[in-house]
Amino acid sequence: MKFLNLTLTQRIWISFMALVLFVGVIIAVVYPISIQGALKQQAYQIIEQQQREKFHVISKPSQLRPEADQKGFLESRNAALSVSHLIVTNELTLLWGESVPDEVLRKMGQHAGNQTKNLGRYQLHYKDGTLFYVIRKKNFNGQPVYLISYMWGNYRNSLVKTLWTRLLVVLAIVGVLSIVPAFWLSRYLRRPLTMLGDRFEQIARRNWQTSFRWGQSDEFQRLSDQFEHMRQNLLRYDRSQKTFIQHASHELKTPIMIINSYAQSVKDGLFPKGDLGETMDVIISEAGRMEQRVKELLYYTKLDALKNESPQRTEVRFGSIVTDVVERLAVQQEGLRIAISGEDAVFYVDRQQWQVLIENLLENALRYAEREIQLHAAKVGEHMKLEVYNDGQPIAEQDLAHLFDPFYKGAKGKFGLGLAIVKSIVDLHGGEIRVKNEADGVRFVVTVAGKAAEA
Secondary structure (H helix, E strand, C coil): CHHHHCCHHHHHHHHHHHHHHHHHHHHHHHHHHHHHHHHHHHHHHHHHHHHHHCHHHHHCHHHCCECCCCCCCHHHHHCCCCEEEEEEECCCCEEEECCCCHHHHHHHHHHHHHCCCCEEEEEEEECCEEEEEEEEEEEECCEEEEEEEEEECHHHHHHHHHHHHHHHHHHHHHHHHCHHHHHHHHHHHHHHHHHHHHHHHHHHCCCCCCCCCCCCCCHHHHHHHHHHHHHHHHHHHHHHHHHHHHHHHHHHHHHHHHHHHHHHHHHCCCCCCCCHHHHHHHHHHHHHHHHHHHHHHHHHHHHHHCCCCCCCCEEEEHHHHHHHHHHHHHHHCCCCEEEEECCCCEEEECHHHHHHHHHHHHHHHHHHCCCEEEEEEEEECCEEEEEEEECCCCCCHHHHCCCCCCCCCCCCCCCCCHHHHHHHHHHHCCCEEEEEEECCEEEEEEEEECHHHHC
């Protein structure tokens, strides 16, 4: 867990040193084994080459005699690439070559007796040294003999040790020189993160105006794009919040001012509306308007918080909602004809949100209708469609593009949140809402997926 608390620079240095150490350990293990194997293979090749050059002695019986021990068997251990030869019988009788200790000769004889091929490679350890030798089978006067050529491996061990020492020196030099690229790498990796950290610091201070773009084509490009997307969202949220507060304060200021002035007048014994009853009716009416606006503000804020969550869908029969809504709201406009059709249509939606949607669409229709309002629901393919029509004046073209914006006011608009709430509910359900002017009125059309399509 302490590693997680380290700075980026410390992590880079630790990772770099761990990488160098890992490579060093791998080389320390693999390099000697590889070099020793290569030198061993080379030793056998030298022995076999010189052995082939000695083959002619087998065909010259006069030369088949033991040679005097010129250098001594053990003394030849330090001779570089020196190959010695001898020829023995099955009974290990030395016919030709330099004599070797009995212990070594017996071991060679065992290998020769067990050898099934004409040529075999062997090694043995004797007196703190390694002996490599090759045994070749031959026939002489009908009698099998063995040509044995050998070479000490001390030179190989000395060479491996020398190469390994030099490799350690090279690794040490490389480790020291790697400080420069490690320092550069640390600065290179920290630079974009430092810049990004500075931008986060600016955001923490609510300075969201400066954009951040990492121009290089690497992983940091994607990170900078994500940061820029977040900054744009914060800007939009900030503008939306300021607009929300501005409009909310403006809309609530009027009823509060009216209530305050009327209440003060009543306290002073004055009645702006002629008598106490009518004056108090104004206060109650403005309090109701303010209460309604606060409810809409809270509900719109609630929908905004739910934009990343799925609504609690259930099967909702259109008639079970629309009848109650019409009975409660129709009293606002007497003399209007409200026609309902498609009561048996079933929507797969959040019941509470869908009731609010129908209420707001009907309230909007009541505000503009002259004689008639139509509410119709039907299934079209795999989707459900809800239509709300009123025979009022068409909507101005400049208003159509902003009709569902929060706090937008049309010709008879009062508060500007009703249709914005409708749009939010439709978006939460993954649906679509359209409004179109017709020859004799305005029609709102809401389309959402049916239960089969949603599943």
